[in-house]
Amino acid sequence: GQNIDQPTEMTATEGAIVQINCTYQTSGFNGLFWYQQHAGEAPTFLSYNVLDGLEEKGRFSSFLSRSKGYSYLLLKELQMKDSASYLCAVLDSNYQLIWGAGTKLIIKP
Amino acid sequence: GAVVSQHPSRVICKSGTSVKIECRSLDFQATTMFWYRQFPKQSLMLMATSNEGSKATYEQGVEKDKFLINHASLTLSTLTVTSAHPEDSSFYICSARDPAGGIYEQYFGPGTRLTVT
Numbered sequence A: 001g002q003n004i005d006q007p008t009e010m011t012a013t014e015g016a017i018v019q020i021n022c023t024y025q026t027s028g029f030n031g032l033f034w035y036q037q038h039a040g041e042a043p044t045f046l047s048y049n050v051l052d053g054l055e056e057k058g059r060f061s062s063f064l065s066r067s068k069g070y071s072y073l074l075l076k077e078l079q080m081k082d083s084a085s086y087l088c089a090v091l092d093s094n095y096q097l098i099w100g101a102g103t104k105l106i107i108k109p
Numbered sequence B: 001g002a003v004v005s006q007h008p009s010r011v012i013c014k015s016g017t018s019v020k021i022e023c024r025s026l027d028f029q030a031t032t033m034f035w036y037r038q039f040p041k042q043s044l045m046l047m048a049t050s051n052e053g054s055k056a057t058y059e060q061g062v063e064k065d066k067f068l069i070n071h072a073s074l075t076l077s078t079l080t081v082t083s084a085h086p087e088d089s090s091f092y093i094c095s096a097r098d099p100a101g102g103i104y105e106q107y108f109g110p111g112t113r114l115t116v117t
Helices: none
Strands: A003-005 A009-013 A018-025 A032-037 A044-049 A053-057 A060-065 A070-075 A084-091 A097-099 A103-108 B004-007 B010-013 B019-025 B032-038 B045-051 B067-073 B076-081 B090-097 B106-108 B112-116
Touching: A003 A084, A009 A018, A018 A032, A018 A084, A018 A103, A032 A060, A032 A070, A044 A053, A044 A060, A044 A070, A070 A084, B004 B090, B010 B019, B019 B032, B019 B090, B019 B112, B032 B067, B032 B076, B045 B067, B076 B090
Parallel strands: A009 A103, B010 B112
Antiparallel strands: A003 A018, A018 A070, A032 A044, A032 A084, A053 A060, A060 A070, A084 A097, A084 A103, B004 B019, B019 B076, B032 B045, B032 B090, B067 B076, B090 B106, B090 B112
16 A cells, blocks of 8 residues: 655754654655645645755755665754745655645744 | 636535535646645645546545536636535635647645635
């Protein structure tokens, strides 16, 4: 079956760095997405990786290793507004998005 | 960027009534739209994939007669929750894929919070 694993919850301090991991086992792979979702709101797109390596976009970076079925989202210089759930999703061989359960990130001052 | 709207944002209805939720792609034509449901503190659950001009594809366990989906045009898909019950209370989110986009990114609407009393 298809499976995406990410931690349920993480806590970090304002100004620090946090890494949210995602491992996946899917039927085929056509890319991996990270979305941010604040409570009561719809998800917003953060990043897309289809090739191995690190993609940097401001304070957020996303890494992919296809051979390991692994990705991480790196958030630097954490701000209180970064408190949200972070969803990992993989596009499978049928171009269907398979969603992880999300990681709730709590930022403390 | 691509914008998806959803209406209404919140709706309260009585048990047994039907509720229609609209999802529109405002600046692109979406051949494929997706309907999700999200319960509190849980992740997105795909309910169905809506293709313009054809029947929707429902995920296992989703009752097609209860959740009616119509994708009559390239910019509009509707979800009708028929004979709603309190257990249907949830956050319903639609998304759309822009076929002209370089990646298979889904653009999400703002969501509709349904409360059935």
